[in-house]
Every structure is written in C-alpha cells, then in structure tokens.
Amino acid sequence: MLVSILVYLCCGAVAGVLAGLLGVGGGIVIVPMLVSVFPTQGIPPEYVQQLALGTSLASIMITSVSSARAHNKRGAVHWDIFRRMTPGILLGTFFGGLVASHMPTLFLKVFFICFLAFVAVQMLSSYRPPATREMPGALGTAGAGGVIGLISSFVGIGGGTLSVPFMSYCNVPLHHAVGTSAALGFPIAVAGTLSYIIGGWQQPDLPAGCFGFVHLLALVGIAVASFCTAPLGAKLSHALPTSKLKKAFAVFLIIVDIRMIVALL
Template sequence: MQNLLLDVFSYLSLGAVVGFLSGLLGVGGGGILVPILASIFSYRFIGGTNYLQVALATSLACSIPTTAMSTYTHHKKGAVQWRIVKFMGVGVIIGSGVGVMIATRIQGVYLAAFFCLFMLFAAIKLFSNWQPKPKTTPISINTTVLTGAVIGCVSALISVGGAFFTVLYLTYNNVELKKAIGTSSAIGFLAVLFSTVGYALSNSTSAVKMPAYSMGYVYLPAVVLVVFASLLLVPVGTNMAHKLDDKKLKKIFGVLCILLSLKMLVSMLP
C-alpha cells in the first residue's frame, strides 16, 4: 500500500512539473520525463533490465494528448501545412517503426548515451540561438520524406527531438516560423503516436515481465496519472509565462535536462 501511494504521488508530481513547464516555456516534457521515469522504473524494477525502454515508451504515450491538442489549436489558426505533413508523415511512420526496433534490441546504456548527446546539442542550440540560413531552392518531396523518417526514428529512440528537428528543417526551407511551429506539432503528434503504438505492440524481452495494466513497454498507470496532472498545470504555466523572462527560464530548463540526462547515463554505467 505504501509503495502504491508513493508511486501515485511520484507520477502526479512529475506530471504537474511537466505540465507547468510545458505551459511556461512551450516545450515538450521528454527531457525531464525520460530520466525521472527511468529512475522510478529502475527503483521499482518495472521492466527489469529494460526499464529505460519502458521510460521512453511511457514518455511518448504521455505526449499523445498534448501534441494532439497543440495540433488542433494550430490547425484552427491555419498554421499547419498539411501538404508537408502528408509527405513527412510517410517518413515519420517508417522511421518510428525502425526506431522502436532498434530501441528494443540494444542495451539501455547506448540509448542513454544518445539521449545525453542530443540534449547537449539542444542546449548548445538554445544558448547560441543558432538558426540555419534559409535556402533558395524549393522544398524537395524526397528530402521531406527522408527527414520525416529521421525525425520518427529519433523520437522513438529518445522520446524528444521531433519538434526541434522539424522546425529547423522547415525554417531552412523558407516556411514561416509560426507555420513551421504549427506543422511541427502535427509531425510531432504522428511521431509520438506511431512510436507509442510500436512500443505497445512490442513484447518485453526482459527477464522480469511487465506489471499489470501494461501494453508492451507502455506502463499505463504512469501515463494516466502523468497526463492528468500535466493537463491541470498547463494553464498555470501559461499564465506564469506572461510574468517571467522565458529566455532565461529556457536556458535553466536546458541545463536541468542536461544534468538529469547525465545522471541517467551515470546510473546505467557498470
């Protein structure tokens, strides 16, 4: 009973933090969700030696409602370029499947290292405010599909990066920033949806079976509680965003994600 109450409190608290930060900074919560969920699952021995894969799958599932809501909101404002979504989405579906197959067949320490490297790259981008110079040639359909495949694969492997890469790619191809952000929401929704489906249909190869109320690598009790709390706190963070310096907060958030990622990597080293 004590463990159950502790789990409920942990997931609700985590969801509240992620929801607040999402509203405050306009960022996804994967950078925080994955390391903390990995710590919880490791301590509770959920997924056995594959607890990092369970953390990735559960984090992706938690992102489905928020990315769906974001996509709908941007669509209502005419900010989603559905023609781009159509072509990039084909690549996302393929890439998500490939990413899940890779993630469920390699050791967690390699996933953790890849996660850390990506978060470091994202933090450098955040601090430098670097943007690629737009090109002059029209956007290529083949390149768009290939980019979608990379985004889907990366999202499945580390539960973050979909919006990050999509916005960079679209602004590089002369898509207006607001439309790039709106379109990235739709791409992100497809990435987390199909990656989650892939993990849900996968069977754990760990020596310890997944607990009750799980679908493949997705631990549903954590999903329900994290999503519930995050949706409640998103409006609070949004209101707070108008009172604080979001640029400084984003940098603090980037540093925090780096530290959590390094902690996760160190804990997985032999």
C-alpha cells in the same frame, strides 16, 4: 503507490507545459524522471530504459493532441508541412522503435545522454539560416521526417527538438514551427508506441500493469496532467520571449544530463 502517482502527475504537468511552449513532446523530461522512478517500483534494470521510452511516447499521443489544438486555434499549424512529413515520420519511428526495443539498456542510456547534450547546445546557439532557404520538396521533407522519427524513437520524444530547428532552418516562423511540431508529435507517438508494445510483448519478468514496454499507471498519470497543462504552454509561447526560455531550458537539460552521467557511472 501514492508517491509514484504524484510523481507521474508532476512529470505530466511539466511535460504538457513544455509541449505547448517549445513544441516538444515532453519526453526530454519524462524519460529521465521515469528512469529514476521505475527502479523503485521493482522493474528489472534491463527494462527500465525501454519502459521509460515506450511510456513517454504513449503519453505524447495525448500531449500532442492538446498542444496542437491550442496552436491551431492561433493559426500556427502548417498542415501542408504536416502531411508531407508524416509518411517518413511513421516509417522511421516504427522501425526505430522495434530496433530500440531489443537494444541493450546501456546503449540507449548513452544515446539519450548524448542527445540531451546536443539539444542543449542547439538551444544555446543563436544561428540564423540564410533568408532564401525554404522547405525542401515532398521527397526531401518526407526524408527529413524519417530521420526525425528514427531518432525520436530512440529517445522517447515527440520530435520537437529536431523538427522545430529543421523548420526554423527552412525559415518557417518560430511560433509556426512550434505549432506544426506539436501536431507532428502525434504520428511520432502513435508509431513509436505501437513499436514498443510489439517489441515488449511477452517479455519475461515485466511487472503487472505493463502493456509491452508501456507502463499503464505512469501513462495515465502523465497523460491526464499533460493534457491539462499543454494549452497553458501554448498560450505562454505566444506571449513570452521564446529565445530566453529556450536558453533557460538548455541550462536545465545540462543539469539533467550531468545527473544522468553521474548515475550511469
């Protein structure tokens, strides 16, 4: 039990730094770690991935608030973009989570592995959008939010790995894209958590301490640590060369991806 708590705290600490640094919710780190830890806690294999996804999204509710507050103090959150993307995000994440709750674990693991590879390639890319490109209108922005929310619910993330590139592609300054993405992590997390709780409600053989597909002990450990470290990540994002950090993180993701592929095989 003590070892598990320490693992959850370490996982949350890393997730918090990443949330503030890159505008991601930390799910990219949280999900693989929980997938490794949960089988040792006696959790049935058929529920491991769903519990990891639901718990990750629940923890992002805390991480995103802490990270968004830190970025907002630096004027890096575009609340107009937040308001336009949120309706689509709520719908996409909620319905995506309900669907994912009843999908086979193998499919979700393969989807997550493919998503990690996509994110790593994306972070290693040096593509720059045309200088004339701007954010789409209200309908287009809401639609983009829906797609981001849908994919986020399948991989248990706060959406930063999609929303930051989307906003950067529309020529929102990188630090502002990171800050706005941190704020967008909250509606993604709320809708996703609710859907995983409903999807996992009264599932047979779930261990004690689970609220639907949310593992409460893991949630507390991750949330406490991530809330404390997210402001540090936000501070670093405004002080360090983000491009080099993104490339280093991409290499880390490739390593995680390879480990997950080996474990799957």
